[in-house]
Amino acid sequence: MTRTEGTYKAQAAAAGKRDAAKQRERTKMVPVVTDSIIPERDAGQTILECRHLGIDFGGLHAVEDFNLTVGKTEIAGLIGPNGAGKTTVFNLLTKVYAPTRGTILLDGMDTANMTTDQVSQAGIARTFQNIRLFDTLTVEENVRIGLHNQVKCGMWSGIFRLPRYWLSEKEFHDRSLELLDVFNMADNAGDIAGSLPYGAQRRLEIVRALATSPKLLLLDEPAAGMNPSETAELMEIIRKIRDEFKIAIMLIEHDMDLVMGVCEGIAVLNFGRIIAKGTPDQIQANPQVIEAYLGTQETDDATVRGGR
């Protein structure tokens, strides 16, 4: 794991050129619908499409041949045992790591040459497993930073307080409070983000991600560290986001109650490969999934419960 990011990028660039033609060929041959978590969904409504996505760390294939499509307003789940490569998939989608192989199409647009910030502008927002807020800034400032590419104001306008500045500040304020209000956090606008209670920090991270006006929201273990009642509330929030913002959500989660309760399609990852895809019912009945979680031995409870 000591390789530098640069190496990955170089490798990815080389591999990208080499495989570009081959991949186009392959893409054509694989019908889109087969990769969809819910097979019957209309292919024209796809927001995210991953084709043969893969990354190597040293000699290890951390993620290999990852094919997945997510619909425009779908709530998709990505589950799997610890170390299966779930967060790595998120890091690939957001270009924190450059893929060694494969293509990512966001709303039909290839993200191959994009950096993390460009991917965000293109429409993927995310939260992090270990919360990454701007701790020293206030709640409102965190959301304002999320709105960075939605409201524009250049350096000179800012320094010399040109009219553009005053307009932008008003828009920043109004829009961030509007967003915070949706999640009942408007009263906390002036609080320092780092001093918020844990659950509120997780919510703020979601609000900040939504502020970037994403088409796809990636949630990395949103329920980690939450008690059952908080988790239930989170499920409501996730549904609310989809219904009100009309965007796709993809989440990594170990809490099976949440995953089975809220996701419409689930993909199961083990050792970097997708071993199963389907609806919650199909996944719960899938013997391979049970094996991946519990080992080969049969147990009384056939459903997958409490991954942690």
Added chain:
Amino acid sequence: MEKFKSLPAATRSTIITYAMVVIAFLIMQGLLSVGAVSNSTQGLLVPICAYICMAISLNLVVGISGELSLGHAGFMSVGAFTGVVVSTALAGSGTSGPVRLLVAIFAAGVSAAIAGLLIGIPVMRLRGDYLAIVTLAFGEIIKNLLNNLYVGLDVRGLHFSMSDAASLGMAEGGKVVINGPQGAVGIDMISSFTAGFLLILFTLFVVLNLVNSRSGRAIMAVRDNRIAAESVGINTTKYRLMAFVVSAALAGMAGALYAMNYSAIVPKKFDFNTSILVLVFVVLGGMGNIRGGIISATLLTVLPEKLRFIGDFRMLIYAIVLIAVMLVSNNRALMERLHGLAGRFRKKGRAPSPAVASKDGGDLS
């Protein structure tokens, strides 16, 4: 007063900072007009202003942007020598002192900004201690180059050379403006306390306005969490570079102000030790705390001068003070006790604010 209290915290803090600077200036002017200020203290006024500007500008990089820069004096010297050359070149044109100073400081800011951009582009590829060491290296390179720079002025205009004064090839009656290691000589001393005060206000204006704008928030976002900042679509290199270049420009302006307070100035003046001196202002004032930086820059410029009577011991005492302040301010147990004392005082004066916990009462956790 009630209206003032209802303002947002950031605005209130900004107003206090401006007010502090203006009041300090007025008091000083008052003292000067009644002749209550000694000559040695008068000589310190412009350097203090320049160092305050340096502290504010370095705070933008170290406190706001969160990068350790160990070569800030380099930008100060670029500005200083540009300013001297420009003001000397304009001397014959019949412009008045303040106008020349204004033009010279502006030119100094532009040239230091260009230096900052040239240095910043490679430097921003690095992070943390590696970035620090490269800024140190650039500071030394600037000093080394300026040590070998010769600039002359004659009827045909400016002449530059990197080898010696003779190679400038000047016409009869030409004047050497910058003479290598001897630095700039025969400078027209057009800096003044008022100019210094105005430059502090300008520096404050730029930095505070930048911090409280979209760009400033992006800079602080990168400092607080680079990966999260990227994930919300901030081009981290752009904003780190922005802080670095703006800071360099302001340091260059401070350098020009500083240089034109003396009749001669050498490149060695702006070495690693000066960079460190300014860094000490920033750290002692509290990182990112602009007001603290202003106060510590003032105190730490005055203190060694006031300690002159103890001769060689003064820098020793300075060193001990420095270590002691660091040890005390980072001693958590001691600081908590101090805060406790301060809290007790405050409770007597004001009714306690409603508990923070109640605000989060209906929260998830």
Added chain:
Amino acid sequence: MSFLTALINGISLGSVYAIIALGYTMVYGIAKMLNFAHGDVIMVGGYLCFCTVQYLGLPTLAGVILAVVGCTALGIVVEGLAYKPLRQAPSLAVLITAIGVSYFLQNSALLIWGADPKAFPSAVSFPSVKLFDGQLIINSITIVTVLAAVLVMVALTLFTSRTKMGKAMRACSEDKGAAQLMGINVDRTISMVFAIGSGLAAIAGVLLCSAYPTLTPTTGSMPGIKAFTAAVFGGIGSIPGAALGGVLLGIIEIMAKTYISTQLSDAIVFGVLIIVLLIKPAGLLGKLVPEKV
């Protein structure tokens, strides 16, 4: 021949840098701090040796030993008084403290020994080696310096790889928390590293002053900064990296002085450092640890 002479001078100067850089890199590796006072320990070492020879009339070797012992003790005291209380403090606070220590040492030296440069008695007295009919003269001090650097390097490598203390040191620089859980006394290990680093600085001080025999309270500053550059150049935290970086930096400096410009040699040295860091951001032998997301 001038090229060979320059090369040999470069290796000699580089060896001094390497010894200083080893101290820097070990301290950085374990305490993650830029110890700007390291260069001033060199100066103290030089003065201690100078005093032993000049005022006590003892042989040079005694001076060297006294310098090493004195600086080692100094390293332990400084670490205990100034750095240990700041273990949990932000790195910038530690940096400023180190600068405070640097000023303290410089100004103490100024008070004790004055600002006038002291002529340093050469630490070695056997004759220089003449090669190619006297066209190439290798100073005895050059030979001693290079030998000392090699010895120090070998000893350190053996120490860190073979001894229990050395392994503890490596464990602490990887992960202090884990090392502590394994029963390693982290505080003592860090003190030990400061002691070794300061002892090395004393040796470097004697060698440096023998080669460039003027001693002032600021003698250590520039070599300190250069050696620090060398440590970064080679990959800070890496022992072979520091040695390689030191030697290369010495060669580059002397070559630049000989063939390009004496005045601009510092700019060239720092310029090379910058170029290397831009190509290899972790230095020549350093490892870049990617941030975990």
